[in-house]
Amino acid sequence: MESKKEHFKRTLLDLANNENLVPGIYNYCDRWCERCTMTKKCLTYLHEQEMKEGTGHKSPDEENKNFWEQIRVAWEVTMEMIEEDAERLNIDLDDVEDMELPEHIETPLEAKAKEYGTKMYNWLDENQPFIKEQAEKLVMINDEASMIKYKDAMEVIQWYSSFIGAKVHRAHLDLEERKNDPNDEFNIYSDNLGSAKIAIIAIERSMDALSVFYNDFKEKEDDILKFLVELSTIKKQLLQTFPGVMEFKRPGFDD
Template identity: 25%
Template sequence: MELTDLRFAKAVLDPTLIDGVYNACDQWCESCPLTARCLAFRCRPSADGDGDVYMHIAEAMDESMKALKDRHDAEGVPVPPGLAWLLANDPRNGSGVVLVDDPLERTGRQYVVQSAMYLMSRGDLPAEIPKRANGPTPLDVFIRYHFLIGAKVYRAVVMSSQAARSGDAAARDDADMAAKVALLLIDRSHDALELMHMDEGHARIDQLRAQLRRLRRELSA
């Protein structure tokens, strides 16, 4: 019998897990004190994996659901409709991208593009951000968060739109959480850029700081 990945099934039974804590984090697991209570971290890829935590959660969940279906089949018990639907409608088979036309999302996207252009103009980027004894450098912080800011702004916009259309309280909570995380990342990135500006005085750094201040104003409105 082929072994299945039951990490998801085992992990979700742990009463110490904090429900959805991974939706309110900065995805910097190395410095997080809550990894033991985080489902995303529990189902993280192995050291030789591809590094996509959320894809590994999906894979672990899929394996667990298949194992559960096999047990139902072996015992001659009908498969619950919800389980059958989830197995037949794997979200990994869709793009998951919702097209939006929103000025806040465009501002977030512009920040990501401008940040990437600035980083490409540098000649000192590390292949990966190491864990430093004295904590991350300002450049480490900027690199780590520059794309995530755009992603969180996008999520806040999409879920806010969904909440407005449907009145879904869960969508509203999701939008608010994404916006709060984005604001946290914006503040940390702005502080990092301020320190980088003191050392380098690069004109693009001033532009990026201005973009972050604009994002902060629009998100807080």
């Protein structure tokens, strides 16, 4: 019988040889698998589903234990595969020079994007009574269409609130060095562009969702307008920092 590590590695390698998958499609997605239309072409999603099969219904404690077990197994398999590749390429991992990674200094734009996420989290928490009251009104009048509209908008706002800051941060990693490297043979700068593009997409979707509440909840329109302005400013600065970013082709999504 296969061990968890053996099963993890075998299924990963089997899927990696699947010609129907789009290489790297998971690099610049929004990690919202439940809303994605490309899951059948994504190695990450299919492998996660493969590892979930047969687990059945578990208690929260069991689910958490399984989560950390999967992290441990993934780490062990990753290190094992690195060692196998090193041996195949005749590389002595014990003789690799230490690399000093440059310290990343957070830019004002990164700080602004991260601050948006914190402010949105606090705003949603503080306005729970108001949101609950609006939901109860819709239930009373049996307005299912509005319920779905507000529910979807809320999910979008919540999902992307911290995601935007994380992707703006990644887009700025070693930015100047990568952007101005004439010998970027591996096109590392594309990672900055891909991260910036998905951040902009997340901003646009968040603004659309916030507009739903801005149009209907007059009591909160000042707060929502401030968020819309913040997001618009972040988007504008991203477009200035990454000229031509929207022309970047994300594997699978923009082909």
